[in-house]
Amino acid sequence: MKLKQNQAGMTAIGWLIVIAIFGFFVLLVLRMLPVYLEWFTVEKAMEIVKQDPEVGSWTKDQIVSRLDKHFTINQVTRVNLKEHLKIERDEKTDGRTITIKYDVAAHVAGNVDVLMHFNKTVALPPPR
Numbered sequence: 001m002k003l004k005q006n007q008a009g010m011t012a013i014g015w016l017i018v019i020a021i022f023g024f025f026v027l028l029v030l031r032m033l034p035v036y037l038e039w040f041t042v043e044k045a046m047e048i049v050k051q052d053p054e055v056g057s058w059t060k061d062q063i064v065s066r067l068d069k070h071f072t073i074n075q076v077t078r079v080n081l082k083e084h085l086k087i088e089r090d091e092k093t094d095g096r097t098i099t100i101k102y103d104v105a106a107h108v109a110g111n112v113d114v115l116m117h118f119n120k121t122v123a124l125p126p127p128r
Contacts, residue, residue, distance in 0.1 A: 032114060036088045038076055039118050042100060045070035049098070056095060056127040060087050063098060063124075077106055091118045095126040 009011075010018070049055060049066050057064075064081050073081060084102040089095075103117040108114055 027108060028114065031108050032116065035078070035104050035106055035116055038078055041074045041076055042071070042079055042118070043120055045076075046098065046100065046120060047072070050122045050124055056125045063087060067098075078102065090123060093123065093126055096124045098122050098124060 001115045045067055048070065049063065052058075052066075055063070064085065064087075067085065068081055070076075071081075079088065079100060079102060084100050086099040086101070088097050088099070090097050099119070099121040104116045104118070
């Protein structure tokens with residue numbers, strides 16, 4: 001005499017739920033990835049400016065100009081240097097610090113947005 005075995009596995013509705021959740025996370029990645037790639041470009045530009053041997057003697061306008069050139073070449077559009085850049089004197093090292101801080105809201109779907117905060121500070125060497 002053979003006993004009936006119950007079938008195991010997910011139903012069609014179960015698969016639809018899994019696919020919907022997976023699709024939502026794929027959509028999030030597709031919306032957030034360009035913003036993060038741009039942020040990595042901002043960080044790289046700040047590090048390039050920091051590595052310049054003459055940066056300690058630059059004026060604020062020269063620092064802004066150099067960052068602006070990097071941003072223009074690399075098509076950074078979400079950073080407005082007039083609003084998001086802060087240059088301060090560091091009393092401890094007699095150098096300066098540059099900080100770029102901004103927020104980006106990326107639309108996901110319907111009335112759902114993702115808000116991302118970016119903040120980076122780089123210490124510049126003192127003038128020679």
